[in-house]
Amino acid sequence: MKYILTAILFFNIIFAQVNLNEYLNKLENSKGTERVDLLNKISEEYRNISDNAKAIEYAEHALSEALQNEYTVGQINALNNLASTYILSQQLEAGIEYARRAEIISKQNNYKPGIAAVYRNLGVFYIYSNKPQFALDTLKIAVEMFQELNDSVSMASALMGLGAAYTRVNEIETAINLFEDAAEIFSNKGNDYQAAHAYLNLGSLYSTIIGDYQKGLVNSLNALEKFQAVNDQVKAAYAMIIIGNTYESLGDYDKPIEYYSNALSIFENTGNTYLIANAVNNLGEVYKHRREFNIAIEYYIQALNKSKEINNEEGLGVALNNIGECYYELENYLLANDYYIQSYEFLERLNDKYKMSISLNNQAAVLIKLSNYYEAISKSKKAIALAEEVFNSDEIQRGYENLYNAYKATGNFKAALENYLRYEEIKDSLVNERRSSELAKTLADYEAIQREKEIELLRKNSELKQAKLDRQENLTYFFIIISIMLLVFGVVYYMRYTERKTMNQKLLQYTNELNEINRTKDLFFSIIAHDLRGPFNSLLGITDILAEENIELTEDEIKHLSKEVNQNARNVFLLLENLLEWSSAQLGKITFNPTRFDLNEIVTQNINLYRKSASNKELNLVIKLDNDAFVFGDKNMIDSVTRNLINNAIKYTEKRGEIKVFTQKNNEHVLFTVEDNGIGIPQDELSKIFDLDSNIKKPGTENEKGTGLGLILSNDFVKKNNGTISVESLVDKGTIFKVSLPIK
Incomplete structure (x- = not known):
C-alpha cells in the first residue's frame, strides 16, 4: 500500500521562476514598499526551490516591514506566503492561522487577489486535513476569482489544487483533465518549470491508479528532465518516486531501488520527514515484491517512525498495513492481524475508504x-x-x-x-x-508466423465447417421425419373426422409450427456458425504458435498465451451459455420463481459490472435511483434484462457520450429506464428488434460483438413477469428503453 504525492506538488508553483540572485542584489539598495515586494518575491522563490526555512524568514521580514510602512498589499502577500509555506511544510495550525489573518485584511480592503490566494491556501489546508469536499468548494472559488482577475498563471495553480482534491475523492478522470488544462496554460505562457509539476501529477495518476504505464513514464520522465534542467533536486526526487512506482508496477524490481534510493538521499538532505517516510515506504514495497520480507519490514518500520514524528496518520496507517502484509507472507498470522487492526484505526479516522x-x-x-x-x-x-x-x-x-x-x-x-x-x-x-x-x-x-500457417488454418476451418454442415444435415433429416409424422397424423385425423374445415385449420397450425421450428433452427445455427468462428480461430492461432517446433518462447510468453487460450475458451463457454439460456426460454424450461426484491440492488450491481467498459469509452454515467424500487418478479430474469439493456447502451454509444439510468416508482409499478445519446435505431428496424425472425445484429461503436438474442430474451422475460418493455429511438440522437414492472 502506498500514499500518493499528488496533492502537495502543485502548491509551490504559483509564481514564475526568476533569478533569485537578482532579487537579492536589488534588495540591498531598496527601501519602503519596493523592499517589501522584493522580500515577498524572495520568499516565494525560496519556497519554489523547497527551502522552506528561508521562505519563512523572508516572509516574516516582509510582514514586519509592511506593518511599519502601513503597506496593506505587502502585508496580505506576506501573510499568504507564510500560510503557503507552513501548510506545505505540514505545519497546518500555523498555516491556517496566517491564512485567516490574510482573509480578514483582504476582505476589509476588498483586495481580490489576496482573497483568491487565501481561498487557494484554504483549499490546500483542507486537502492535507483530509476534508476533500471543503477543498473542492474553496478551490472552485479560487479558480473563478483568478479567472475574473485574468491571472491565468495563478488560475492554473488553483486548477492543480482542484485536481489534487478530485484525486482525493477518486474522481480520477476529472483530476487528469484539470492537470492537463493547467499544463497547457503554463506551456502557453512559456513556463515549462511550472508545467513540469502538472506532468508529474499526470505521471503519478497514470502509473499508480489508471495503470497506463506508458503515459505514466512519458509524463514523469518529462517532468524529471525539466526539474534537473533547473537543478530543482527535490522536485526531481518526486519524479524519481513516480518513475520507480511505474517500473515496480511493470515487474522490474531493480530500477525502482535505484530511483527510490536516489530520491531518499535528496529528501534526507532537505530534512523533510514526510518525504523521507514516503521514500522508505516505497523501498519497503519493492523489497516486499522481491519477497525479501525481513528487509521490507526494516524499511516499513523506518517509515512508521518518521510518520510518528510528524503525526501523519495516513503514513502510520499505510506503514502498519504493509508490516502486516509482510508478516502474513511469513505466516505469522497473529502478528499480521494485530498490525492490520492498528492500521485500520488510522485509516478509519481519515475516512479513506479506498x-x-x-x-x-x-x-x-x-x-x-x-x-x-x-x-x-x-x-x-x-x-x-x-x-x-x-x-x-x-x-x-x-x-x-x-x-x-x-x-x-x-x-x-x-x-x-x-x-x-x-x-x-x-x-x-x-x-x-x-x-x-x-x-x-x-x-x-506473430503476424508473419500466422501467415505461414494460413493454409493449414484454412484446412482446419474447412473441416470444422464440414462437421457443422454434417450436424445440420442430420438435424434436417430429423425435422423431415417429424414433418412426415405430422403429415401422417394429419391424414389420419382427416380420415377420422370428415369436417374438412377443421382438418385444414389443424394442418395450417402444424405447418406454422414447423416453419417456426425451422426458423429457430436456422437462426440457432447461424449464430453458432458466426459467433463461434472468431474464438475458435483465435484458439487455433495461439495453439499453432505453441506447437511450432522452431520457435522458442519464454516462460512469461508461454504463460501469457496459455491465459489467452483460457480466456478464449471462457468466451466460447459464455456464448454457449447464452445460447442455452435462449433455447431454454424458447422451450419453456427456465424456472419462474417470483419474489419481492429491490430493483435498485441489481441495477447497481450491473452498473458496477460495466462501469469500467463505460470508462474505457469515456462515457458519462448519470444514475438516479428512486429510494423505493421494490418489485415482484423473478430476480434472475430481471437481472438479465437490466444487464442486457445497460450493456447495449454502452455498446451503441460513441466515445464521450452519455448514458442515463433511472428507477422511478409510479403507482403500482416501478419504471426502469436506460437512455443513451448513441447511434440510435432506424425506424424500419425499431418495430422488429424484439422479433426473432428479424435477427437484427449490429456491431457496437467499437465493433463489439453480440448474439442478437439480448433484446429478444429481455422482451420474453419482461412479459413473463407481467411487465412491459418499450423503446423510442432516433438515428444519431439516441435510444430510450423503458421497462415497467409490478410491485406486487
Whole structure:
C-alpha cells in the first residue's frame, strides 16, 4: 500500500521562476514598499526551490516591514506566503492561522487577489486535513476569482489544487483533465518549470491508479528532465518516486531501488520527514515484491517512525498495513492481524475508504487463516461495500474471494458458490480489460508466423465447417421425419373426422409450427456458425504458435498465451451459455420463481459490472435511483434484462457520450429506464428488434460483438413477469428503453 504525492506538488508553483540572485542584489539598495515586494518575491522563490526555512524568514521580514510602512498589499502577500509555506511544510495550525489573518485584511480592503490566494491556501489546508469536499468548494472559488482577475498563471495553480482534491475523492478522470488544462496554460505562457509539476501529477495518476504505464513514464520522465534542467533536486526526487512506482508496477524490481534510493538521499538532505517516510515506504514495497520480507519490514518500520514524528496518520496507517502484509507472507498470522487492526484505526479516522477496503480484506484473509470464519465474513462484506463506493474493482474481487473461502470452510457451499460466481464474474471483466491490449500486441508480433500457417488454418476451418454442415444435415433429416409424422397424423385425423374445415385449420397450425421450428433452427445455427468462428480461430492461432517446433518462447510468453487460450475458451463457454439460456426460454424450461426484491440492488450491481467498459469509452454515467424500487418478479430474469439493456447502451454509444439510468416508482409499478445519446435505431428496424425472425445484429461503436438474442430474451422475460418493455429511438440522437414492472 502506498500514499500518493499528488496533492502537495502543485502548491509551490504559483509564481514564475526568476533569478533569485537578482532579487537579492536589488534588495540591498531598496527601501519602503519596493523592499517589501522584493522580500515577498524572495520568499516565494525560496519556497519554489523547497527551502522552506528561508521562505519563512523572508516572509516574516516582509510582514514586519509592511506593518511599519502601513503597506496593506505587502502585508496580505506576506501573510499568504507564510500560510503557503507552513501548510506545505505540514505545519497546518500555523498555516491556517496566517491564512485567516490574510482573509480578514483582504476582505476589509476588498483586495481580490489576496482573497483568491487565501481561498487557494484554504483549499490546500483542507486537502492535507483530509476534508476533500471543503477543498473542492474553496478551490472552485479560487479558480473563478483568478479567472475574473485574468491571472491565468495563478488560475492554473488553483486548477492543480482542484485536481489534487478530485484525486482525493477518486474522481480520477476529472483530476487528469484539470492537470492537463493547467499544463497547457503554463506551456502557453512559456513556463515549462511550472508545467513540469502538472506532468508529474499526470505521471503519478497514470502509473499508480489508471495503470497506463506508458503515459505514466512519458509524463514523469518529462517532468524529471525539466526539474534537473533547473537543478530543482527535490522536485526531481518526486519524479524519481513516480518513475520507480511505474517500473515496480511493470515487474522490474531493480530500477525502482535505484530511483527510490536516489530520491531518499535528496529528501534526507532537505530534512523533510514526510518525504523521507514516503521514500522508505516505497523501498519497503519493492523489497516486499522481491519477497525479501525481513528487509521490507526494516524499511516499513523506518517509515512508521518518521510518520510518528510528524503525526501523519495516513503514513502510520499505510506503514502498519504493509508490516502486516509482510508478516502474513511469513505466516505469522497473529502478528499480521494485530498490525492490520492498528492500521485500520488510522485509516478509519481519515475516512479513506479506498485504503479501508484494502485493510478490511487483509483482515478477512488473515482471519480465515486463523479459522475465525464468521468474523472474516463480516470484514469481507464491509470491505466490498466500501470498495463499491469508491469503484475499487480489485478489492471488490478480493472481498468475494474471501467470502467464498470463508463460506466454503464453514460448509455453507451454497453461499460459497454464489460468492465464487461473483468473484469469477468480476475477475473475468478485469482480465478482459487489462489483457485486451496485450493480446493485440502479441498477435501483431506473430503476424508473419500466422501467415505461414494460413493454409493449414484454412484446412482446419474447412473441416470444422464440414462437421457443422454434417450436424445440420442430420438435424434436417430429423425435422423431415417429424414433418412426415405430422403429415401422417394429419391424414389420419382427416380420415377420422370428415369436417374438412377443421382438418385444414389443424394442418395450417402444424405447418406454422414447423416453419417456426425451422426458423429457430436456422437462426440457432447461424449464430453458432458466426459467433463461434472468431474464438475458435483465435484458439487455433495461439495453439499453432505453441506447437511450432522452431520457435522458442519464454516462460512469461508461454504463460501469457496459455491465459489467452483460457480466456478464449471462457468466451466460447459464455456464448454457449447464452445460447442455452435462449433455447431454454424458447422451450419453456427456465424456472419462474417470483419474489419481492429491490430493483435498485441489481441495477447497481450491473452498473458496477460495466462501469469500467463505460470508462474505457469515456462515457458519462448519470444514475438516479428512486429510494423505493421494490418489485415482484423473478430476480434472475430481471437481472438479465437490466444487464442486457445497460450493456447495449454502452455498446451503441460513441466515445464521450452519455448514458442515463433511472428507477422511478409510479403507482403500482416501478419504471426502469436506460437512455443513451448513441447511434440510435432506424425506424424500419425499431418495430422488429424484439422479433426473432428479424435477427437484427449490429456491431457496437467499437465493433463489439453480440448474439442478437439480448433484446429478444429481455422482451420474453419482461412479459413473463407481467411487465412491459418499450423503446423510442432516433438515428444519431439516441435510444430510450423503458421497462415497467409490478410491485406486487
